[in-house]
Amino acid sequence: MNGEKEKIFEIKNAKKSFGKTEVLKDISVSVENGDVLAIIGPSGSGKSTLLRCATLLEKLDGGEMRYQDLQVTKNDENGNAVYADKAALKKARSYFGLVFQNFNLFPHYSVLKNIMDAPLHVQKRDKAEVQAEAAELLRKMGLSDKGDAYPYQLSGGQQQRVSIARALATNPKVLFFDEPTSALDPELTGDILKTIRSLAAERKTMVIVTHEIEFARNVADKVVFMADGVIIEEGPPEQVIGNPKNERTRMFLNKLS
Ligand code: ADP
Ligand code: MG
Numbered sequence: 001m002n003g004e005k006e007k008i009f010e011i012k013n014a015k016k017s018f019g020k021t022e023v024l025k026d027i028s029v030s031v032e033n034g035d036v037l038a039i040i041g042p043s044g045s046g047k048s049t050l051l052r053c054a055t056l057l058e059k060l061d062g063g064e065m066r067y068q069d070l071q072v073t074k075n076d077e078n079g080n081a082v083y084a085d086k087a088a089l090k091k092a093r094s095y096f097g098l099v100f101q102n103f104n105l106f107p108h109y110s111v112l113k114n115i116m117d118a119p120l121h122v123q124k125r126d127k128a129e130v131q132a133e134a135a136e137l138l139r140k141m142g143l144s145d146k147g148d149a150y151p152y153q154l155s156g157g158q159q160q161r162v163s164i165a166r167a168l169a170t171n172p173k174v175l176f177f178d179e180p181t182s183a184l185d186p187e188l189t190g191d192i193l194k195t196i197r198s199l200a201a202e203r204k205t206m207v208i209v210t211h212e213i214e215f216a217r218n219v220a221d222k223v224v225f226m227a228d229g230v231i232i233e234e235g236p237p238e239q240v241i242g243n244p245k246n247e248r249t250r251m252f253l254n255k256l257s
Contacts, residue, residue, distance in 0.1 A: 005032035006068065008174045008205045009054065009096070013075070014063035016049055023049045025229040027063075031174060031222075034203035038216035038237070041226035042252060047209045050226075051178050054207070055098045056089060067095035067173070094123065097167030101179040103159040105151040105166070111138070112147040115166045123170060130169075137165040141195065157188030161195060175199070177208040213256055217241045225249045 010030035016023050023046045031037040039047050052058040054065070056072075060081040065072040072092050073081040083089065105114050112134055119130040138144050141161040151159050160180060167175055180196065181189040193215050199206065200219050210216055216223055216237060223240040225233045225248075233246045244250050 005035070007031070007066075008033050008068060009207070010064075010066050011050075011054060012064040013079075014050065014053060014065070015061045015079075015081075016046075016053055016058065017061055023229050024053070024060075024063075027226075027229070027231060029224055029231065029234070031205055031207055033205055035205060035221040036200050036219050037207045038220035038223045039207065039209045039226060040211070040213065040216060040223060040241075040252070041232075045226045046229040047226055048178055051098070051176050051207070051209060055096055055176055056093060057098075059083070067092050070095065094170060095173045097170060097172035097175045099160070099163050099167050099175065099177045099180050102183050103151070103156070103163045105159055105163055107151050109150075110147065111143065111149050111151070111154070111162050114151070114162060115169045118166070118170050134165070134169060137168055141165050155188065156184045157191045160184065160188075160192050164192075164195060164199075174205040174207060177206065177210070179209050179211065181210070181212060211256065213241060213253065225252065227252070 007030045012028045014024050014027040027050060041047055049058060053060045060073055062075060062079045062081050064074055070088060070092055071084055072089065073083050076082050106117070109117065115134045115137060116130050119125045120127060138147055141164065143158060143161055146154065146158065151162070154162065177196065181192050184192065193212060196206070196208065197219055220237050222234065223237045224231055225240055227248055233240050233244060233249045240249065241253065244253060
């Protein structure tokens with residue numbers, strides 16, 4: 001591969017509308033093995049929609065998408081996205097994990113059950129092995145004593161760490177985060193950012209939508225600035241955040257600081 005890093009996820013010419021609203025206009029982006037991609041941009045620019053399409057919660061209208069060598073969509077001759085068959089989509093789901101803004105834990109499941117559910121019932125893995133891994137994930141997240149607790153008994157920061165553990169439990173090749181700290185009190189935000197930073201240090205491949213610009217600058221290998229369904233600017237953080245070329249990027253960053 002002549003020294004080039006392998007692409008774990010790639011989307012090309014992604015298009016998505018809701019009714020007459022064109023939310024993704026022609027988005028092409030990729031993330032390479034071990035890298036962190038940060039997506040920044042104003043509210044309503046299509047960031048969540050992009051993640052929801054990437055994680056198969058929403059269907060693209062057009063575009064080509066793949067996880068490593070697994071083709072998820074192709075364009076037909078009219079530029080409409082054609083999805084791979086059910087078996088391939090099922091396989092694709094094992095490539096990624098998703099962490100939502102609002103945690104989205106199962107409220108009626110204990111912490112351990114939340115974490116073990118997909119490995120046991122989707123991946124059909126061995127229970128003892130899954131249990132051992134879940135315990136290790138809880139330890140890593142500083143939640144060893146919370147396995148039997150229910151989500152409502154936990155702080156927002158703890159719930160988010162459980163949802164990160166849940167996303168990691170299936171051993172995904174890439175983790176997507178949709179504004180993982182924006183539902184949290186400021187004093188809990190640092191906690192979650194630290195957790196994500198430690199995953200980055202382990203070279204976990206991640207795509208993170210965030211408004212935490214300093215975090216993006218420090219952790220990301222590549223930053224994408226999105227507005228109105230298009231990518232305005234992309235590159236290394238020292239360029240896109242440190243020295244943006246585009247006026248819109250500059251305005252956006254100025255407003256945040
Ligand atoms: P961001 O995450 O950047 O704030 P979103 O992807 O959530 O942006 O939304 C982009 C646009 O798409 C917004 O105008 C939003 O109202 C619209 N949108 C998102 N999801 C839906 C949906 N399920 N139905 C209709 N419109 C939607
Ligand atoms: Mg969003």
